[in-house]
Amino acid sequence: VTPTVGIVGGGQLARMLLPAAARLDLAVTLLADPSDSAVPFCRDVVPGIPDAQGLRRLAERCEVMTVEHELVDLEVLAELQAAGTEVRPSPAALGVAVDKVRQHELLGDAGVPTAPWAVATTSGEIDAFAIDHGWSLVLKRPRGGYDGRGVFVVSDREQAAAVLTEVAGPLLVEPALPIECELAVLVARRPGGELVVYDPAETVQADGMCREVLLPAPIDAALAAEARDVARTAAMTVGSVGVLSVELFVVDGHVVLNELAARPHNGGHPTIEGAVTSQFENHLRAVADLPLGNPAVRAPTAMVNVVGEARDPRERLAVALEIDDVAIHLYGKAYRRGRKLGHVTAVGPDLSQARDRAGRAAALLMRGSAG
Amino acid sequence: VTPTVGIVGGGQLARMLLPAAARLDLAVTLLADPSDSAVPFCRDVVPGIPDAQGLRRLAERCEVMTVEHELVDLEVLAELQAAGTEVRPSPAALGVAVDKVRQHELLGDAGVPTAPWAVATTSGEIDAFAIDHGWSLVLKRPRGGYDGRGVFVVSDREQAAAVLTEVAGPLLVEPALPIECELAVLVARRPGGELVVYDPAETVQADGMCREVLLPAPIDAALAAEARDVARTAAMTVGSVGVLSVELFVVDGHVVLNELAARPHNGGHPTIEGAVTSQFENHLRAVADLPLGNPAVRAPTAMVNVVGEARDPRERLAVALEIDDVAIHLYGKAYRRGRKLGHVTAVGPDLSQARDRAGRAAALLMRGSAG
Numbered sequence: 197v198t199p200t201v202g203i204v205g206g207g208q209l210a211r212m213l214l215p216a217a218a219r220l221d222l223a224v225t226l227l228a229d230p231s232d233s234a235v236p237f238c239r240d241v242v243p244g245i246p247d248a249q250g251l252r253r254l255a256e257r258c259e260v261m262t263v264e265h266e267l268v269d270l271e272v273l274a275e276l277q278a279a280g281t282e283v284r285p286s287p288a289a290l291g292v293a294v295d296k297v298r299q300h301e302l303l304g305d306a307g308v309p310t311a312p313w314a315v316a317t318t319s320g321e322i323d324a325f326a327i328d329h330g331w332s333l334v335l336k337r338p339r340g341g342y343d344g345r346g347v348f349v350v351s352d353r354e355q356a357a358a359v360l361t362e363v364a365g366p367l368l369v370e371p372a373l374p375i376e377c378e379l380a381v382l383v384a385r386r387p388g389g390e391l392v393v394y395d396p397a398e399t400v401q402a403d404g405m406c407r408e409v410l411l412p413a414p415i416d417a418a419l420a421a422e423a424r425d426v427a428r429t430a431a432m433t434v435g436s437v438g439v440l441s442v443e444l445f446v447v448d449g450h451v452v453l454n455e456l457a458a459r460p461h462n463g464g465h466p467t468i469e470g471a472v473t474s475q476f477e478n479h480l481r482a483v484a485d486l487p488l489g490n491p492a493v494r495a496p497t498a499m500v501n502v503v504g505e506a507r508d509p510r511e512r513l514a515v516a517l518e519i520d521d522v523a524i525h526l527y528g529k530a531y532r533r534g535r536k537l538g539h540v541t542a543v544g545p546d547l548s549q550a551r552d553r554a555g556r557a558a559a560l561l562m563r564g565s566a567g
Numbered sequence: 568v569t570p571t572v573g574i575v576g577g578g579q580l581a582r583m584l585l586p587a588a589a590r591l592d593l594a595v596t597l598l599a600d601p602s603d604s605a606v607p608f609c610r611d612v613v614p615g616i617p618d619a620q621g622l623r624r625l626a627e628r629c630e631v632m633t634v635e636h637e638l639v640d641l642e643v644l645a646e647l648q649a650a651g652t653e654v655r656p657s658p659a660a661l662g663v664a665v666d667k668v669r670q671h672e673l674l675g676d677a678g679v680p681t682a683p684w685a686v687a688t689t690s691g692e693i694d695a696f697a698i699d700h701g702w703s704l705v706l707k708r709p710r711g712g713y714d715g716r717g718v719f720v721v722s723d724r725e726q727a728a729a730v731l732t733e734v735a736g737p738l739l740v741e742p743a744l745p746i747e748c749e750l751a752v753l754v755a756r757r758p759g760g761e762l763v764v765y766d767p768a769e770t771v772q773a774d775g776m777c778r779e780v781l782l783p784a785p786i787d788a789a790l791a792a793e794a795r796d797v798a799r800t801a802a803m804t805v806g807s808v809g810v811l812s813v814e815l816f817v818v819d820g821h822v823v824l825n826e827l828a829a830r831p832h833n834g835g836h837p838t839i840e841g842a843v844t845s846q847f848e849n850h851l852r853a854v855a856d857l858p859l860g861n862p863a864v865r866a867p868t869a870m871v872n873v874v875g876e877a878r879d880p881r882e883r884l885a886v887a888l889e890i891d892d893v894a895i896h897l898y899g900k901a902y903r904r905g906r907k908l909g910h911v912t913a914v915g916p917d918l919s920q921a922r923d924r925a926g927r928a929a930a931l932l933m934r935g936s937a938g
Binding site for chain 2: 197198211214215217218219220221223224235236237238239240241472481486487489490508510511513514517518520521523524525526527528538
């Protein structure tokens, strides 16, 4: 009755999709490495990588295919789609989501506010942009960047030239903006166009990596409405199916586009406990073309990532579980400094108290003390 | 750091334990039939039945063993425990939980209120009990009964004799009580004795099968406290580890013992969405000897079972998902009339509204209409 869903990837996003699949009784097949985070909780795993062979083998085992990361061969996905496998989001939508330049072109044309931007492959092009907009600049690789990788802040032409030497190919150039905060707005969209927009979440970054998420973002209602409108426009323009995460900067009290991810997203993890319907359940409902669930926030919710620091968080699980009223999520990944290994969510009664509880539990997991 | 947990059984209780295991990063191995409900969501499955061979193979793969049903060879479990596998709950505790006569003896001695009861193997013994307590009587098989099976209400000696003919072995005999309502009180208990007691839930039965659960039970505070005290006493007396479900009748405004289950229980399903910590997470925390989570109820919660009626609930999933703010849980079991195939939970704002929402979604799944 419901389709078998093939998920490309076996990371923590797949791991968190599985309980929602169980509730809805969706059959799931993963294309994953046997050591991946989600594998212990899925019976049907195609071992492999998302190359042509792996994707074809997954396609043979499912009726609908979705992705939990962007490192996928889109040409092969397009072939599989042409051969009859439903690919949701479509290869075309994924093509936009993996390319910051195409996002800026396409969404800018659709009226989504962007910072001034250009594409540069030479020092001269960067200099020309700096003459109009001043230094400092942010140079971004159009593809493959995440958690701060592929993003370079440069304050003069020498630094810019050094980046050009290091990075082959064109760069997206933007002014270094006076960012007030960063938002993530999730949109779940079905093949026929039905969509739901979550409340904006504030994503708090350190060293380019998301450290905390506050849901709803503590911003005024007008700005929240602006962010939701932009996210809805982005999802309709891209034609995404499943969850699209629209990441925005707030500059001078208004949103501008940062980037997109066409999958569940770290900024949406608080929805597991904090929203009527989680991003994971709504991703699957959208991908399986089932009616979408209410995205409303139940109560102010804070999430703190557990990033590898002084110790393996598994060693301190028993201590962290002493903190009352938090949801600890460990991803089963090998400990490495700087690696996201889990997250902690706390719901209510207000953002401040939720943030305190989640932060204390995460600190115990990361450092062994809450100080 | 945390032990590998072997679960005897692959039904819906195991299926609902798995997401909690994933969050806590507990490795899980199931002893299950490949067609069982939980198998699609667990990588490491020992295919088999809980006979000596199956249990021994599971023991080789885990450090702690627990059960999700009672149909287990307790002598083999005791051997495995003696050989070094932690069995939680212990075979001794399971031995009490599977035998209604032993429950009445042991808990009665510990001060848990019971109805008048006797053990009878002959018509004469039943008659003698009826002379003291009058007809009608309830005759119960001490072992193996569930969902109303093994329970017989008889109104005279002929009916009693017919049951004796049908059922081999002794029966637990009780008066047919004027039951005001039925309660389930869950206690999660660690090996060292730390325990938490959930608020009593009301379980609403039809044809001997649980149909609805209301959490907290709509009873006065004194009765709720009495029920919690009885459940705590039961857990301490039995020496259970993991979740013990203490099922009680309310008669003349006070509780009397119905029966025990030494595992997560249908009466605890509302805790997934409605309590700070679900029965499934606390079962695993107890079994893995980790600190227990807060059992407090977040908001009034209603659960309605999805029992096989006119159609396979999977056929009507899309329709039922149109009901706002319900959590639909399907168990992936083949459709059969009268079989529990899933449940629907709704949280808040009050029991009446939650019951209405959950009931409408369950009706759509069972019958295709909410009427």
